[in-house]
Amino acid sequence: MLNYEEDIAMYSIKVANDPRTCNRVVIYRPSKNIVSQNDLISLWEQKTGNKFIKDFVSEEEIINLSQTLPSPENIPVSILHSVFVRGYLMNFKLGKDDLEASELYPDYNYTSIDQLLDIFLLHPLPPASAAFE
Known part of the structure; x- marks a missing residue:
């Protein structure tokens, strides 16, 4: 393989x-x-038989953090938003x-x-x- x-x-x-x-x-x-992050996690859970504890954070919360955290703490939040929420690495x-x-x-x-x-x-x-x- x-x-x-x-x-x-x-x-x-x-x-x-x-x-x-x-x-x-x-x-x-x-x-x-x-595949979405949720689909990937679900597939992994099916394969391993383990369930992850998930905390869902709304897009509004992530945007608020990226706008209110001081620099450079806001940078990782902004990157995570663009990759996992907006899908900019694949959604073009x-x-x-x-x-x-x-x-x-x-x-x-x-x-x-x-x-x-x-x-x-x-x-x-x-x-x-x-x-x-």
């Missing part, structure tokens, strides 16, 4: 050798792998000349989110420190 890094490498090799991609932007954003339209890798190479079986979670269950990564402490 391939993993995410191998998918990126395979797509990169295909793109580098494909005349259709010359001087074009190629985005790796397979539509089946675009491709330009007319941009290409999406999984659409360009539909015959390539990329690793799904479901498969990645299975890999993490079999071969857990070592703990990492939080990005914002």
Whole structure:
């Protein structure tokens, strides 16, 4: 089973050798792998049989924090809002000349989110420190 890094490498090799991609932007954003934070947590709970304790914070609360916290404490809150609430890393339209890798190479079986979670269950990564402490 391939993993995410191998998918990126395979797509990169295909793109580098494909005349259709010359001087074009190629985005790796397979539509089946675009899931919400809640969907990802739910899938992980199903796979592990464990339930997370969740505290829901409204978008209004996050915006209020980003506007009222002093700098630099407001920066992580603003980033979390843009990534997890607004979805700015994935929620954008491709330009007319941009290409999406999984659409360009539909015959390539990329690793799904479901498969990645299975890999993490079999071969857990070592703990990492939080990005914002």
